Amino acid sequence: MTLTVLNPATEQPIAELEQAGVEETDEAVARAKEAYPAWRAVAPADRARLLRRLATLVEENAEELARIESQNVGKPISGARGEIGMVAQVFHFYAGAVDKHGGETIPVAGGVAATFREPLGVVGLIVPWNFPANIASWKLGPALACGNTVVLKPAELTPLSALRLRELALEAGFPEGVVNVLVGKGSVVGQRLIEHPHVAKIAFTGSTEVGRLVMQGAAGTIKRVTLELGGKSANVVFEDADLEKAAAAAPYSVFDNAGQDCCARSRVLVQRSVYDRFLELLVDATRGVKVGDPEDESTEMGPLVSAQHRETVASFVEGEPTFRGDVPDRPGFWYPCTLVEATNEDRVAREEVFGPVAAVIPFEDEADAIRVSNDTPYGLSGSIWTRDGARALRVARATDAGVISVNANTSVRVQTPFGGFKQSGFGRELGMHALEGYSEVKSVFISTEG
Ligand code: NDP
Numbered sequence: 055m056t057l058t059v060l061n062p063a064t065e066q067p068i069a070e071l072e073q074a075g076v077e078e079t080d081e082a083v084a085r086a087k088e089a090y091p092a093w094r095a096v097a098p099a100d101r102a103r104l105l106r107r108l109a110t111l112v113e114e115n116a117e118e119l120a121r122i123e124s125q126n127v128g129k130p131i132s133g134a135r136g137e138i139g140m141v142a143q144v145f146h147f148y149a150g151a152v153d154k155h156g157g158e159t160i161p162v163a164g165g166v167a168a169t170f171r172e173p174l175g176v177v178g179l180i181v182p183w184n185f186p187a188n189i190a191s192w193k194l195g196p197a198l199a200c201g202n203t204v205v206l207k208p209a210e211l212t213p214l215s216a217l218r219l220r221e222l223a224l225e226a227g228f229p230e231g232v233v234n235v236l237v238g239k240g241s242v243v244g245q246r247l248i249e250h251p252h253v254a255k256i257a258f259t260g261s262t263e264v265g266r267l268v269m270q271g272a273a274g275t276i277k278r279v280t281l282e283l284g285g286k287s288a289n290v291v292f293e294d295a296d297l298e299k300a301a302a303a304a305p306y307s308v309f310d311n312a313g314q315d316c317c318a319r320s321r322v323l324v325q326r327s328v329y330d331r332f333l334e335l336l337v338d339a340t341r342g343v344k345v346g347d348p349e350d351e352s353t354e355m356g357p358l359v360s361a362q363h364r365e366t367v368a369s370f371v372e373g374e375p376t377f378r379g380d381v382p383d384r385p386g387f388w389y390p391c392t393l394v395e396a397t398n399e400d401r402v403a404r405e406e407v408f409g410p411v412a413a414v415i416p417f418e419d420e421a422d423a424i425r426v427s428n429d430t431p432y433g434l435s436g437s438i439w440t441r442d443g444a445r446a447l448r449v450a451r452a453t454d455a456g457v458i459s460v461n462a463n464t465s466v467r468v469q470t471p472f473g474g475f476k477q478s479g480f481g482r483e484l485g486m487h488a489l490e491g492y493s494e495v496k497s498v499f500i501s502t503e504g
Contacts, residue, residue, distance in 0.1 A: 057210060057237060062128030062357045063348050063386045069214060074238035079205070079246040082234040086176040086203040087252050089231030094173050094201035098153040105152070105199060107226040109145035112138065115222065119215055123187055126214045128356040128386070129311055130348045141191040141219075143468045144484070148195035155200070155489045157496075165501040171493040173201035174278060175254035178247035180240070180268070181216070182260045183209035183359050184314040184408075189282075190216050192472075193257045194223075196488040198232070205234045205253070207244055209260075211359055213237040240264065251275050257491065258282070259316075262406075262432075262477050280481025280491045282316065282473055284406040285434030287455065288427040289319035289463065292420075293328045295439035299461070301335030304412075307437065307463035309343050309355050309391050313367075313410040316478070317435040317457070317465040321403055323426055326416045333395075333414060337377045340391050340412075346382050357386040358409060364389050367409030370402045376414065398426050406432070420445060424452045433475030435465040456482075 059069040074082070112119065119141070120134040127134075157169035179193040186208055197204050208216035216235050223233040236243050244264075247253050248271035255278035258268045262283040272279045289307060291300050307319040324332045348356040358364045364387045376395045381388035389409055396403045396413040403413040417423045427436060427449075435457040438449050446460040456473045457465040466472055471487035473479060481491045 057213075059126060059211070059214060060360075061125045062359050063125075065361075065385045065387070068125055071213060071237050074236040074243050076242060076246050079236055079238070079243050079250070082205045082236050083176055083247070083250050083252050085231040086205050086234050089229055090173075090175055090203045093203055093229060093232050096201070101199060101201065102149040102152040104227050105145050105149035105195065108223055108228070109142045109149060111222045111226055112142040112145060112219075115218075116142070119187060119218060122214045122218055124348045124356075126212045127183065127186065127359060128348055130350075130353040130356050132351060132353070133311065134348075137185060137188045140466075140468065141187050144191040144195045147468045148199040151196075151486060151489060152199045155486065155493070162499065164503055165499055167497060167499045170496045170498060171200065171489070172496050173493055175202060176252055177202045177204050177492065178250070178253045178256045179204055179206040180244050180247065180256060180258045180260065181206065181208055183212040184311060184316070186212040187215035187219060189259050190219060192483040192488070193259075194219070194233070196483075197257070197492045198228070200489055200492040202254075202492055203232045203234075205236060205247060207236050207238065207240070207247060210237070210239060245271065248272055248277070249274060254278060255280075255492070257481075262479075265479060278491075280473075280483075281479035282481070282483060283434075283477060283479040284408075284432060285316045285318065285474065285478050286321060286404065286406055286430045286432040287317060287319045287435040287437075288321045288323050288453075289437045290323045290417075290423050290427055290439065290449065291325065291328070291332055292423070292438075292440040292442070292445065293325040294441045296441065296461070297328060297332050297335055300439040301332060301339045303463045304336055305340045305343055305391065306354075308412040309340070309410045312355050312358050312389065314359060314363075314408050316406075318408075319435070319437055319463060320407055320412055321398070321427075321430075322412050322414045323417050323423055324414060325423070326418055329416045333376070336414065337393060340377055340379060340393055343379065343391050345379060345388070345391065355391065355410065357388045359387065361387050363387070363408070367407055367411065370405070370407045370409070370411055398429055404430065420449065424449060428452075428454045431477040434473075434478035435459075437461075437463050
């Protein structure tokens, strides 16, 4: 069956692709399985060389990749360039990590015990549509570095950058069968990968709902699973914060990528003593977000990914919001920057909107801030705004989330572990921690008795 890929900023088709089914999935897994013994035997320094070459090819083709990503997701070209830059950095990082991820020797009686890190085999990578190339690289880099072969399934809406990355991997010299990409439905290709007896692990990023299906499906073959799921993170603004700085940054933690970001700080928690002042600043800053044509260099927010997703986002905003921005009068799945004053019990504060909608919620004091911030089934990221360093650390430690920033609104760095607490998933991507999710520890005992 053919898949028509749209540009969300024009609603026009930009590609027609053949979709894989169960048979093609089995063939891709068989190719990856066949390529595995030779690939795991490649010397670490040679795997590093290929990853470094891939990173360089991404850099050389960065503008093309950024345009593909911008047109397929509707994201502003300036942001897409940054994301492709990160893809290259990720491959460079794991090229450097390949031969630094070893085992240990452990003192035991009668000999020497050593641990080794062994690859898993064929790994299925299932990625979403919000940061297609970026999230694919977070999985490809450590998976390949550890000596696994992969079958990557991009989201149906946004398969184009994954296909181009596969071409670049072949050009870099990765052997045939090591990097496979399948365009097809999650319910068909994804489901088959999850249940396939020759797939050793699924690394999944997407909704919590599908994350549950991944866990269920993986049970049959005791597959390893890492899950990076949804979030409902908080921007916690204390009365002693630099309010201007916090208000200027807050919109970009919700409206970047049109809010289609698992790390979006979509709950803005504000201490009641500065609530009115901060809200004023926040409205002004939100009014300043430049929404428009993703190809325009100055655009900060593009459309949502699809018409269906726009309907979902709209369903969260009932009545007249505190602030609603403008959208361009042209085709495209536009949705305005929206601020809603809410309580933490409202649906807009409990469920992941995955759109440019922020719920602004007052709190009383530090204990109340921690209580409200943690009163969510999710636990992915969050920000704390305060000038009191001890408070920043206390609140950061008390927050049930995997990634916290203080006086900043970013979550992702190539070198640092990224992942969730609670229903935001488990396992860590990026940094050296990611390598643990793509390898098994083997313990070997060598007797020294004569
Ligand atoms: P999904 O979780 O449905 O999609 C993520 C990936 O999983 C896609 O590649 C998808 O394929 C695949 N998939 C879907 N169903 C299955 C299945 N049964 N078995 C295996 N793989 C499957 O997310 P959506 O794209 O539908 O987005 C829905 C909501 O999820 C968003 O509104 C947001 O709240 C959340 N989300 C969170 C993300 C995050 O970064 N944590 C990323 C994306 C979404 P296909 O494209 O074919 O459906």
